[in-house]
Amino acid sequence: MQAVAEHEFPGSLTQNQAREQAQSLADQVQQAFVNQQPLVISSGGSKGFYGHPLEGEKLSLSGYQGIVSYEPSELVITARAGTPLHIIETVLAEQGQMLGFEPPHYAASATLGGTIACGLSGPRRPYSGAARDFVLGVTMINGKGEILRFGGQVMKNVAGYDVSRLMSGAQGTLGVLLEISLKVIPMPAHEETRVLSCSQQQMQTLLCDLGRQPLPVSATLFHNDRLYIRLSGTAAGVHSAAQVIGGDLLSADQFWLQAKEQQHPFFNSDQTFWRLSLPPAATAVPDDIAKQQLIEWGGAQRWLYSEADRCQVIQWAEANGGHATAVDRSKHGCTLFHPLSSALLPLSKRIKQSFDPAGILNAGRLYPDL
Amino acid sequence: MTLNTTQHDNLLNSLLPELGQLIPAQFIITEVEQLHAYECDAFTTMRQLPLLTVLPETIEQVQHVMRCCNHLNIPVVARGAGTGLTAGSMPVENGVLLGMSKFDQIHDIDLNNRTALIDPGVRNQSVSDAVAPHNLYFAPDPSSQLACSVGGNVAENAGGVHCLKYGLTVHNILELEIVTIEGELITLGSAALDAAGYDLTAIMTGSEGLLGIIVKIRVKLLPIPASTRVMLAAFATIEDAGHAIAAVIGAGIIPAGLEMIDQTGIRAIEELMHAGYPVDAAAVIICELDGSAAEVEDELSNVINIFTGLNATDIQIASNAEESKRIWAARKAAFPALARLAPDNYIMDGTIPRRALAQVWKQINQLADQYQLQVVNVFHAGDGNMHPSILFDSSDEDQHRRAFELGTRILELCIEVGGTISGEHGIGLEKINQMCLQFSTTELQQFHALKQAFDAKQLLNPGKQIPTLARCAEFNAMHVHHGDMPFPHLERF
Numbered sequence: 001m002q003a004v005a006e007h008e009f010p011g012s013l014t015q016n017q018a019r020e021q022a023q024s025l026a027d028q029v030q031q032a033f034v035n036q037q038p039l040v041i042s043s044g045g046s047k048g049f050y051g052h053p054l055e056g057e058k059l060s061l062s063g064y065q066g067i068v069s070y071e072p073s074e075l076v077i078t079a080r081a082g083t084p085l086h087i088i089e090t091v092l093a094e095q096g097q098m099l100g101f102e103p104p105h106y107a108a109s110a111t112l113g114g115t116i117a118c119g120l121s122g123p124r125r126p127y128s129g130a131a132r133d134f135v136l137g138v139t140m141i142n143g144k145g146e147i148l149r150f151g152g153q154v155m156k157n158v159a160g161y162d163v164s165r166l167m168s169g170a171q172g173t174l175g176v177l178l179e180i181s182l183k184v185i186p187m188p189a190h191e192e193t194r195v196l197s198c199s200q201q202q203m204q205t206l207l208c209d210l211g212r213q214p215l216p217v218s219a220t221l222f223h224n225d226r227l228y229i230r231l232s233g234t235a236a237g238v239h240s241a242a243q244v245i246g247g248d249l250l251s252a253d254q255f256w257l258q259a260k261e262q263q264h265p266f267f268n269s270d271q272t273f274w275r276l277s278l279p280p281a282a283t284a285v286p287d288d289i290a291k292q293q294l295i296e297w298g299g300a301q302r303w304l305y306s307e308a309d310r311c312q313v314i315q316w317a318e319a320n321g322g323h324a325t326a327v328d329r330s331k332h333g334c335t336l337f338h339p340l341s342s343a344l345l346p347l348s349k350r351i352k353q354s355f356d357p358a359g360i361l362n363a364g365r366l367y368p369d370l
Numbered sequence: 371m372t373l374n375t376t377q378h379d380n381l382l383n384s385l386l387p388e389l390g391q392l393i394p395a396q397f398i399i400t401e402v403e404q405l406h407a408y409e410c411d412a413f414t415t416m417r418q419l420p421l422l423t424v425l426p427e428t429i430e431q432v433q434h435v436m437r438c439c440n441h442l443n444i445p446v447v448a449r450g451a452g453t454g455l456t457a458g459s460m461p462v463e464n465g466v467l468l469g470m471s472k473f474d475q476i477h478d479i480d481l482n483n484r485t486a487l488i489d490p491g492v493r494n495q496s497v498s499d500a501v502a503p504h505n506l507y508f509a510p511d512p513s514s515q516l517a518c519s520v521g522g523n524v525a526e527n528a529g530g531v532h533c534l535k536y537g538l539t540v541h542n543i544l545e546l547e548i549v550t551i552e553g554e555l556i557t558l559g560s561a562a563l564d565a566a567g568y569d570l571t572a573i574m575t576g577s578e579g580l581l582g583i584i585v586k587i588r589v590k591l592l593p594i595p596a597s598t599r600v601m602l603a604a605f606a607t608i609e610d611a612g613h614a615i616a617a618v619i620g621a622g623i624i625p626a627g628l629e630m631i632d633q634t635g636i637r638a639i640e641e642l643m644h645a646g647y648p649v650d651a652a653a654v655i656i657c658e659l660d661g662s663a664a665e666v667e668d669e670l671s672n673v674i675n676i677f678t679g680l681n682a683t684d685i686q687i688a689s690n691a692e693e694s695k696r697i698w699a700a701r702k703a704a705f706p707a708l709a710r711l712a713p714d715n716y717i718m719d720g721t722i723p724r725r726a727l728a729q730v731w732k733q734i735n736q737l738a739d740q741y742q743l744q745v746v747n748v749f750h751a752g753d754g755n756m757h758p759s760i761l762f763d764s765s766d767e768d769q770h771r772r773a774f775e776l777g778t779r780i781l782e783l784c785i786e787v788g789g790t791i792s793g794e795h796g797i798g799l800e801k802i803n804q805m806c807l808q809f810s811t812t813e814l815q816q817f818h819a820l821k822q823a824f825d826a827k828q829l830l831n832p833g834k835q836i837p838t839l840a841r842c843a844e845f846n847a848m849h850v851h852h853g854d855m856p857f858p859h860l861e862r863f
Contacts, residue, residue, distance in 0.1 A: 160835070216662065348567050
């Protein structure tokens, strides 16, 4: 495929080099399987805080780079896990395309593999889909050191279980991602952000109302009684939607980038903060739980600082149809995920075991037994 | 009495009293005449009578059925509306057929969150009908949407004609309640946009009843687009039509629907539906654009320019909803229309990268000549999902054999160009051998290990979707014997 030559960059491997490296990574996993040696999968290190800290032998994917194929008219890109995310985004942008889930980088070193393994999505998520929604296929190494391929490079594929989507958010606990195929989307021709002053209650009412109309909303953020709504589409489509929404035009181009990368002043603190994932119209988080809040995703993602007891936050989120994650982004910080139900935990353990029978892949990253 | 009938009677004698503890007798069917209604899905060439059919109406009853079957080691096959095309819900011998048709309620329409909590037996179209007064709809729209159930849609990860823009079933559901083979009720996903832990909604969707029984579904609802425009463009060659498709996508336009039909298909449809399809064209493209009125008008003129520049011989633009409906109704009637051309019709479901379209189309026609059969191509061109339809007469044994061999060759072709053997219909039993072509032994073993995590005793829809290694060894040996080695040039890790 010609696409390989077109998208070479310093660090990208030839097919032969890639085959050798993949085999050597698989051999390393296979050896660890035999020796029951825990492995810590690493690449750009941009999301080290996102999970429990791990100890073990390092399995580095950072050299496993390259765009394997990319044809804009197919709306699909396939790249190796160690490929820097910014290179992928640049190559796509040159063709007027982008990753629809607008992934956060958190550092310039972010790679494609880590992005998919963590399954994090940015401001566009409720309107275009999450990381997992764009995964079409993966090549991976399971915990026995076997190189396996699931899914493919086509939009629709129901041959076998959808293992490739399962890898998104599994944080390497089910397999080492080698190569990932993603659906991509065209960049919108036009974008603008409207800003409105309103209370949280007014925001919820307005967003529920707008959500039932076919408007090209691509992001929302609510903070300090200001609601920011981004519109993306054709110029005519955006202008007519802007008239429906009203408010003022916001001219700060960096606004959504800062939101996505958690560089918004709200996150400028060493304290642990919470991410509550909720049904968008869920009731307001009570004041005794939320000291300060920033609300995204039309109400479905709420960031908060809290002085409440950990259990209280978790219980409130659960009672309101969602879940809570505690994030500490300070130097040696980590992330604690919402406890799994007594029905889900044993099933999840059996799934982990089916991919990683010796329990050596990023073991404990998500939960102590996974 | 043969061994099998003895086994059958013994199983029935042990199962019936256990089931009866919680399931009313009128919900259990054991008479052979009535069981015939459940012997196959819409892939009617494969049939099997179940041991019995049970039609529970509560989740507790489903749990009880599963506990009984688990205890007695009796296989269970779940069935929605029976519209599947791959024998996925065909019963297994001496197994229970679990019919979910009584689960037909829409429990909650949540307008603020734009979701609906529904039973698995609810028909696909009824969801959109129920929420239409609120200007909302459920996006997946398989051609069988009038009859098929949403539970079946989830089990097969059903698509439809609007997938390119709005995704498959997996993109349009948030939460599932499932009953495991042990009878445990588990919630996967959540009413929020994500859930803690592994993405088990993803693995459950498209698992064809092999991992658990779906008993409740929370679906996403979308606002009905303010404006929709449908056009029909005719092309003198397949190549021109293929280029036109690539050019639309390349221009950054994602149509809501982008379909392509070949000449035989056009003529068959036109004869049945009289929709004004141009019968002399080598191919037609149906393109639907949706969004705000302003957006759609912009895109419409772009698409017209692209099609005209790429030698479209005729472009019809529906001027009102009625005309749009007529164009779509004709497309959705493609299969009934083809059914009039021959006694039997074997529909393939391979998906290929769009760039390979013209080449694959040509090769399919060459293969069809070689096997002396007619193939009609109806194609979800936007997402690369082909539905070549092989016309044959199953009463002619030789034709029957040729049709199925040709089918395998077409699926091989799809794999060869980087595609897959199934885009949306599923594997079931119909394509189980071709799974051996697409997946390596270690990949199949990984699938089996995953199944084991859900169903250690292999009681859920056994023998479907994922072939055993023994089956593949046999199939590959036979297959190599018939022709060349399956694409030795393809790199497989």
